Amino acid sequence: MAPRAASHRVAWPKPPAHVMLVLMSMRSLGLAPLLGLFALSSAARAADTDLRFCSIGYVPQQAKRATVLGTATGTFVVRRTADSSEAFIGELEARGGDATADFSALTEEGSFVLEVPGVGQSAAFPIGVEAYVGPYRTAMLGFYGWRSGVDVSISYGGHSWFHTAGHLQDAYLDFLGEPGVIADGTGGWYDAGDYGKYIVNSGITMGLLLQAWEDFRTDLEPITLQIPETGGSLPDYLAELRFQLDWMLKMQLDDGSVSHKITPVDFPGFIQPVEDTERRYFSPWGSAATADLAATAAKAARTFREFDASYADTLQAAALRSYEFLGANPADHRADLGDFEQAQYQTSDRDDRVWAAAEIWETTGDASALADFESRVVALEDLVSADWDWGNPSNLGVFTYLRSARSGRSESVVESLEAALLSVADGHVSSGNASSYGRALPAVYWGSNGTVARLCATLEVAHRLTDDAKYLGTCADQIAHLFGRNEYGRSQVTGVGINPPLHPHDRRSGSDGIDPPYPGYLVGGASKPGNWLDEQESYETNEIAINWQGALVYALAGFVTAPRGPAGGAGAAGAPTSATGGSTTTPNASGGGPATATGGGAGVASSRDEAADDRGCACRAARRGSAAWWVVAALAAFGAAARRRRPGQRPVPRPARRAPMVGSSPARRRAAALGT
Ligand SMILES: [Ca+2]
Ligand SMILES: [Ca+2]
Secondary structure: OOOOOOOOOOOOOOOOHHHHHHHHHHHHOOOHHHHHHHHHHHHHHHOOOOEEOOOOOEOOOOOOEEEEOOOOOOEEEEEEOOOOOEEEEEEOEEEOOEEEEEOOOOOOOEEEEEEEOOOEEOOOEEEOOOOOHHHHHHHHHHHHHOEOOOOEEEEEOOEEEEEOOOOOOOOEEHHHOEEEEEOOOOOOEOOEOOOOEEHHHHHHHHHHHHHHHHHHHHHHOOOOOOOOOOOOOOOHHHHHHHHHHHHHHHOEOOOOOEEOEEEOOOOOOOOOHHHOOOOOEEOOEOHHHHHHHHHHHHHHHHHHOOOOHHHHHHHHHHHHHHHHHHHHOOOOOOOOOOOOOOOOOOOOOHHHHHHHHHHHHHHHOOHHHHHHHHHHHOOOOOOOOOOOOOOOOHHHHHHHHHHOOOOOOOHHHHHHHHHHHHHHHHHHHHHHHHOOOOOOOOOOOOOHHHHHHHHHHHHHHHHHHHOOHHHHHHHHHHHHHHEOOOOOOOEOEOOOOOOOOOOOEOHHHHOOOOOOOOOOOEEOOOOOOOOOOOOOOOHHHHEEEHHHHHHHHHHHHOOOOOOOOOOOOHHHHOOOOOOOOOOOEEOOOOOOOOEEOOOOOOOOOOOOOOOOHHHHHHHHHHHHHOHHHHHHHHHHHHHHHHHHOOOOOOOOOOOOOOOOOOOOOHHHHHHHHHOO
């Protein structure tokens, strides 16, 4: 179990000027009734940080659990914020030295607080059918904010962010045998806090995002997103996905192999996209990337066919071209990234090929692809992986296979996979129930917040196989964990929920001179137990990345119910949540979700590991709890933003020295297409 720092009870400072501005704008927007929430939260500043709950609220029919630190027994009360009346009374359940308050049986909609005699009262949280619509839309706004090669403009929670189209020279073909020649690799989402674009990480991201569409389409389809395409021929959700798919297709080479990535030879500094003019290159191909393109494009072809048959044909043809290439090139071929300082996302292709075969079969019905999947999947070390990320997407193939309505599957393989999946899902349930914070992933490592969210994909399949509600309950617990029921008492998503991250490792946010970071991003979280730092430099704990974001969207999408009012209207989607923990939340017409003004947080529970831990942690908490912290933090942010602008410090790329790929001439095709 992760160590927990001593609880921090701090005197909250008066809201700073920008919070007051939010309050005034709420009033001018006719949102005066919501001021009650803030007033309540001001009272709840006393709100005890020993109460750890899901700050974006709970969905009526799902599990609702919170953690009470430092006590193991007694009663708890859930009160309506409107009149302080009791909505639910329950008994705490001991868990380690702490306790769990389980009020899952409370299905009334409204705004509530959790109260534990002798401990304190939480800030307010909603219970509502649409409680996760706003957070879902904001998480999708994160993908929009990552768009490369186009101007991006975001308005959310009273703040605006903008970046000018950058990386329009993507990318050079030097490592594909055509030095100095550019082919079109523009577009797509930036991968993370850097500006690279990587196929392998895009694969698992798109796999889960497309799966969310297959699983939850009815509720996702009517919800509008804050994107330029809204109102167009595609549902907004698919329009956002298409932006990335279009880029992925550009990464396919003539022979069906796929370039592993587009990056410069090393990371740029903290500058805006348009300032990053270092040469960027298509990297050589890799077989994992090729399989991930085949899988993604095949899955997408099914999704897009009813909306745009011609696009679906393009996707399907691309998928088959890559799949055929893989068949003719069975060896695990890692992309040769020797010319790059950074060689990210290298991975065995075994699991990627499993996934590709499943999606090709499901899309085409090709019996040989089915045989390919079945022979490969039974050879895996784990038929279903409990802990999986970009390096191992085979679960995505298993999910597709188990969901399939196609005939021809091997009964014994189906049985084996179902048993393995339920065993893994049962493990998630018991791990979650054993954890003080409901966390079903015992391991803590770089990016494990993303894996916590990703467990929901396995749990969803288990629920479909058994109709047992416990699996969705554990998924709900993972969402609660990421939005405040954790050892920090803080949301792990920028701009959403209680006391969210303010300093993610993100080049756009770190170089734009705007105080809050781009909204909607899940940070990686602790890389070792208790070591999360809300600091830009802490890339190992506070970066953002599309694969974690895709998992977050999947998890939230499972509990999204389309607004009952005008379809997907921003107002309907913008359900406010509580104002808590040194920050205030407010609905907004554009972002559709609760936004959080910047503020100090009391819940930073830990510092770097080792001996300085407790002292460093306490110091930080105390510092943030003082009124002076507001001023110090603002000045520090200003100074840091100035310091981060350091163009010209990037390395000079080395000349290409790779021979052209044998057996293909992608460079020439690309060059010809561009007229160069
Ligand atoms: Ca792999
Ligand atoms: Ca910023």
